[in-house]
Amino acid sequence: MTDASFTPPGRVPPPRHGSLITLDARTKKRNAAEKRFRMYGIAAIATGLIFLMVLLTAIISNGKGAFQQTFITTQVFLDPAKLDKNGNRDIDDIKKVSTFGYTPLLQNAIFAEVTDRGIETPLSKASEMKALTSASAAAQVRDVVIENPDMIGDTVEFRILASSRVDGYLKGRVSRESVIRDKSIDAEHLDLTDALVDAGVIEKRFNLSFITGADASESRAEQAGMGVSILGSLFMMMVVLVLSLPIGVAASIYLEEFAKQNRWTDLIEVNISNLAAVPSIVFGILGLAVFIQFAHLPQSAPLVGGLVLTLMTLPTIIISTRASLKAVPPSIRDAALGIGASKMQSVVHHVLPLAAPGILTGTIIGLAQALGETAPLLLIGMVGYIASNYPDGIASGFLDPNSAMPAQIYEWAKRADPAYYERAWGGIIILLVVLLSMNLIAIILRRRFERRW
Amino acid sequence: MYDAPKSLETTLDQKTAKITARDVQVHYGDNHAIKDVNVNIEANTVTAFIGPSGCGKSTFLRCINRMNDTIDICRVQGKILLDGEDINDKRVDPVQLRAKVGMVFQKPNPFPKSIYDNIAYGPRIHGLAKNKADLDEIVEKSLRRGAIWEEVKDRLHASGTGLSGGQQQRLCIARAIATEPEVLLMDEPCSALDPIATAQVEELIDELRQQYSVVIVTHSMQQAARVSQRTAFFHLGNLVEFGDTVKIFTNPEDSRTESYITGRIG
Numbered sequence: 001m002t003d004a005s006f007t008p009p010g011r012v013p014p015p016r017h018g019s020l021i022t023l024d025a026r027t028k029k030r031n032a033a034e035k036r037f038r039m040y041g042i043a044a045i046a047t048g049l050i051f052l053m054v055l056l057t058a059i060i061s062n063g064k065g066a067f068q069q070t071f072i073t074t075q076v077f078l079d080p081a082k083l084d085k086n087g088n089r090d091i092d093d094i095k096k097v098s099t100f101g102y103t104p105l106l107q108n109a110i111f112a113e114v115t116d117r118g119i120e121t122p123l124s125k126a127s128e129m130k131a132l133t134s135a136s137a138a139a140q141v142r143d144v145v146i147e148n149p150d151m152i153g154d155t156v157e158f159r160i161l162a163s164s165r166v167d168g169y170l171k172g173r174v175s176r177e178s179v180i181r182d183k184s185i186d187a188e189h190l191d192l193t194d195a196l197v198d199a200g201v202i203e204k205r206f207n208l209s210f211i212t213g214a215d216a217s218e219s220r221a222e223q224a225g226m227g228v229s230i231l232g233s234l235f236m237m238m239v240v241l242v243l244s245l246p247i248g249v250a251a252s253i254y255l256e257e258f259a260k261q262n263r264w265t266d267l268i269e270v271n272i273s274n275l276a277a278v279p280s281i282v283f284g285i286l287g288l289a290v291f292i293q294f295a296h297l298p299q300s301a302p303l304v305g306g307l308v309l310t311l312m313t314l315p316t317i318i319i320s321t322r323a324s325l326k327a328v329p330p331s332i333r334d335a336a337l338g339i340g341a342s343k344m345q346s347v348v349h350h351v352l353p354l355a356a357p358g359i360l361t362g363t364i365i366g367l368a369q370a371l372g373e374t375a376p377l378l379l380i381g382m383v384g385y386i387a388s389n390y391p392d393g394i395a396s397g398f399l400d401p402n403s404a405m406p407a408q409i410y411e412w413a414k415r416a417d418p419a420y421y422e423r424a425w426g427g428i429i430i431l432l433v434v435l436l437s438m439n440l441i442a443i444i445l446r447r448r449f450e451r452r453w
Numbered sequence: 454m455y456d457a458p459k460s461l462e463t464t465l466d467q468k469t470a471k472i473t474a475r476d477v478q479v480h481y482g483d484n485h486a487i488k489d490v491n492v493n494i495e496a497n498t499v500t501a502f503i504g505p506s507g508c509g510k511s512t513f514l515r516c517i518n519r520m521n522d523t524i525d526i527c528r529v530q531g532k533i534l535l536d537g538e539d540i541n542d543k544r545v546d547p548v549q550l551r552a553k554v555g556m557v558f559q560k561p562n563p564f565p566k567s568i569y570d571n572i573a574y575g576p577r578i579h580g581l582a583k584n585k586a587d588l589d590e591i592v593e594k595s596l597r598r599g600a601i602w603e604e605v606k607d608r609l610h611a612s613g614t615g616l617s618g619g620q621q622q623r624l625c626i627a628r629a630i631a632t633e634p635e636v637l638l639m640d641e642p643c644s645a646l647d648p649i650a651t652a653q654v655e656e657l658i659d660e661l662r663q664q665y666s667v668v669i670v671t672h673s674m675q676q677a678a679r680v681s682q683r684t685a686f687f688h689l690g691n692l693v694e695f696g697d698t699v700k701i702f703t704n705p706e707d708s709r710t711e712s713y714i715t716g717r718i719g
Contacts, residue, residue: 338551
């Protein structure tokens with residue numbers, strides 16, 4: 001100890017670091033950097049939120065129209081002279097009358113609504129009412145009549161679909177300017193529509209058949225629905241779940257718990273990671289070559305779609321399952337082995353239950369990814385106008401041509417009629433609702449199974 | 454080359470050993486972790502393994518119930534005889550071995566299940582209980598022997614992970630003895646416990662000696678002195694000295710042992 005550093009007793013040496021109250025330059029700089037970083041973070045989140053808001057607003061404002069549809073309520077006189085010429089109510093004879101037989105009845109009915117209410121219109125013939133109704137309306141009435149032949153001769157109230165132009169007019173999609181060059185409808189029809197809306201004959205209602213119905217042809221946008229393609233997606237997801245969950249979990253358990261770490265397992269691991277990054281369209285062409293051209297499975301079938309999506313989902317499931325198996329503390333395995341459990345018992349009794357929430361989350365995320373996939377479906381023919389109705393049973397659900405939700409949306413977005421544009425947005429709402437509910441299930445399952453250790 | 458002290462040679466001649474290890478070598482990849490270990494573990498005795506960190510005492514302990522099998526890069530050579538049978542024989546199923554040689558780990562590791570299921574798991578997989586009443590009895594007996602029955606008897610169906618650290622470790626000991634092993638291996642069972650819990654576990658180890666041969670790895674020399682009758686000192690993968698605990702702690706033959714127990718190395 002030297003004299004210079006010696007402080008006499010009773011005197012507190014001056015603090016070496018200066019006062020605590022005033023910030024020194026270094027601290028100020030550090031605090032500023034910290035504040036800046038926090039601002040960047042907030043800005044990033046805010047940008048994300050803005051994009052999300054814009055996206056959701058766009059989807060909802062464009063798509064909500066699809067859930068409403070314009071209907072015409074009218075009293076139709078089911079003329080026996082037209083529908084049952086022989087008068088014997090023979091079902092086979094009634095079936096011989098095609099929709100062309102019904103169209104005039106509908107036109108007369110609507111024309112009667114117009115004249116009864118004294119609405120003035122330059123349209124003076126019943127046949128000019130055709131532009132107001134959907135082409136599917138006649139078929140709708142015919143179906144009811146074939147179900148109940150006794151109705152013939154009565155006047156029955158029907159709620160029939162309005163044409164997509166009328167629907168578009170009520171939704172603001174069609175205007176008097178836009179119909180100038182439109183062959184199917186004139187401005188007079190729009191005037192008449194206004195009058196009929198005032199009279200309560202034409203109205204917008206909730207459109208359940210958009211959720212449950214089948215796709216329709218190019219010219220019948222008002223009739224098209226997502227129902228059958230939802231079912232197609234459902235059947236595909238069943239195939240994906242049944243194949244990819246057991247295969248994926250078994251592969252991960254083997255790789256993680258049983259396989260020795262060597263060059264082969266490294267190779268497999270690298271390849272699984274690579275498979276997860278392969279563009280989905282590659283899986284599509286693989287599916288086309290293997291399942292359709294080589295194995296001769298039916299084209300456009302949910303079974304093939306499911307097989308292709310299984311290939312895509314497997315790496316996701318394997319990677320997430322391995323991660324959740326890795327997250328189980330090794331002490332649990334030691335504990336089980338230490339009291340004489342076999343390797344299999346330690347995995348099945350202890351490791352798997354602890355890894356289950358992670359495996360389930362990974363599986364549902366993989367399924368959700370597969371559910372939204374369109375590109376591979378292009379190549380196996382699940383995109384396009386697939387005029388299918390509801391499958392008759394489980395087998396036809398898997399094997400009959402069908403579409404899938406994202407493929408249906410893509411197909412609608414491609415069609416010329418602007419009415420389909422609206423339906424594409426509506427389809428996206430349904431797809432998002434399904435995806436959100438799958439994620440919700442994942443979160444609930446996670447909460448339910450999560451355990452502490 | 455390391456020369457075995459005379460006392461070691463005489464010990465190895467005894468025929469009363471439960472476990473006999475001869476020229477045991479363990480390699481982790483290129484690392485020679487255990488070199489030429491010869492040791493006899495007797496029935497109804499507590500044998501303590503002491504030594505500085507990384508000296509191979511835990512590794513050797515894990516050889517006795519073949520837990521090292523689970524480590525891919527680990528290679529065990531030499532003979533370890535349990536009741537005269539080579540445990541590394543090709544015909545030996547490690548599952549059967551581990552039912553005979555139970556193990557308690559450093560960190561309490563109860564299963565995230567109920568206390569009852571923690572204890573009942575071993576008897577269930579080994580088919581020790583014929584019916585529910587049998588199983589209940591085994592659970593009660595094991596928890597009593599684990600000196601934890603009084604604390605948990607009212608909440609057998611509560612989670613085992615909800616217990617305190619010391620209780621968890623006694624639960625793990627009770628779980629290990631529920632399968633009626635003949636040898637109990639303990640790998641630093643008290644390192645995560647406070648002094649009171651440690652005292653309880655040590656008391657328990659002393660009682661367990663009546664029925665099992667206990668092998669305990671410990672970092673605490675006081676603990677080795679308190680609970681064991683025989684002590685083995687490991688250093689850098691060699692078994693330096695093995696003999697009666699009293700002798701090791703009062704009159705060690707090897708200078709390294711003396712340095713370690715007096716706190717100069719380690």
